[in-house]
Amino acid sequence: MNSAEPARLEARIDLAAVRANVRRMREVAGPAHVMAVVKADAYGHGMVACARAAVDAGATWLGVALPEEALALRAAGLTARILTWLHAPGDAFADLVLADVDISVSGLWALREVTDAVRTTGRPARIQLKADTGLGRNGAQPRDWPLIVEEAVKAQKDGLVTVTGLWSHFACADEPRHPSVAAQLAVFRDALALAETAGLRPEVRHMANSPAALLLPGSRFDLVRSGLASYGLSPAPHEGSAADFGLRPAMSLVGRLALVKQVDAGHGISYGHTYYTPRPTRLGLVPAGYADGIPRTASNVGPVWIDGQRHTIAGRVAMDQFVVDLDAQEAGVGDEVVLFGPGDRGEPTAQDWADRIDTIAYEIVTRIGPRVPRVYLNA
Structure with a gap:
């Protein structure tokens, strides 16, 4: 595509x-x-x-x-x-x-x-x-x-x-x-x-x-x-990073904020209310979930990057969406959300995701589903 x-x-x-x-x-x-x-x-x-x-x-x-x-x-x-x-x-x-x-x-x-x-x-x-x-x-x-x-x-x-x-x-x-x-x-x-x-x-x-x-x-x-x-991912992360081996990650998984809203302190987030907002805050909705290959085990631990700031998934990953606690960041609808990439700008990498959910980078990239379009750069 x-x-x-x-x-x-x-x-x-x-x-x-x-x-x-x-x-x-x-x-x-x-x-x-x-x-x-x-x-x-x-x-x-x-x-x-x-x-x-x-x-x-x-x-x-x-x-x-x-x-x-x-x-x-x-x-x-x-x-x-x-x-x-x-x-x-x-x-x-x-x-x-x-x-x-x-x-x-x-x-x-x-x-x-x-x-x-x-x-x-x-x-x-x-x-x-x-x-x-x-x-x-x-x-x-x-x-x-x-x-x-x-x-x-x-x-x-x-x-x-x-x-x-x-x-x-x-x-x-x-x-x-x-x-x-x-x-x-x-x-x-x-x-x-x-x-x-x-x-x-x-x-x-x-x-x-x-x-x-x-x-x-x-x-x-x-x-x-x-x-x-x-x-471009390290096949032996305990022995060296991708950069150590002279490799460059080829995939960046990028979404957009579909909704941003203000909520009060103590607001439960997503199924099971496994996360409550610790303060009045702004929430961002990312329209991506485990049907796209986002691991449900990334609930409350998966890292994302929005306009220079790192955040963590708040609450459970659902089939089609997850939520990010934006805290005081002035992000808006349509803003880019980088789930992982090469790491050049400080964004998480696939290896970061693997480390957070105790798996391997192979699984992180391979599980990205067919309803996620592949956009080819430098073809």
Whole structure:
């Protein structure tokens, strides 16, 4: 969306920041390539626009979780290599094959469905084998790895697939001294050695997500997957801020005051009256709520910025609105309310919100809902 008139609430996405962040990750990871992870609508930033910005900045791969995300990128004209990794039986594997999408395989059922799709389409598939090195989610366990490698080698010899990658994912990369990090790297290296002995020569081997790419040089291999870092947020806030890592937040969430009114001391605010005005004061109504992705847990703690002053949400966040106690500030209807942004002017950041409600910045930006328009800057 691009409009001269601001919406009641809008997410302003600075695509110049996305490009700069991807270039920063290329600089950090080199000579390894960068995959920009654009799943979940690019962590709430807008998948297609951010994918284009990332490719412009030199990302050679795009990463998504779901088949429909990969197909949407192809439909939008993105020609970069795309890896999709979260599948269920019956997914559109034939469509992925026809769209030249690399398909992650974590189990024999998936390999069988991919090869069935190849026979249906008459076109070979590109696949990547994922090893579970200790995260305990997707990927083949070490005891199952030899068999899945064996079956993939057979399928490749039969001309059904090309194994383009071998990969895994960390459990605690944001805690670089956690003992699981070294343990997982050792398991991954064993998995690579077994696959190489079996005859696989993949284009890319990758394990590093954003925090690993920034903090664990030994994990970069041929490719790093830049998710949160592409959007300028620190993936390891206990190790360094976004600025410390040379990143710039790309999203600013901005609303407007829809009502300003004077109330007496002791006035209860919003559902449950969890906040009472401590003095005669002015209240500002912001037309944004948990239906837009504003966490209800931000009730009485969420920070906002209005014309140079910080305030805290007063009372409970409702479905479509929340209230700010303006105290003596002379704010008026239509004035801009910054929920979070880069922090340049003193406004809260997504990390500030995460700290206030005891979550992670990933959740703050990703949960911003579809009824909040994305306005792209520096396109």
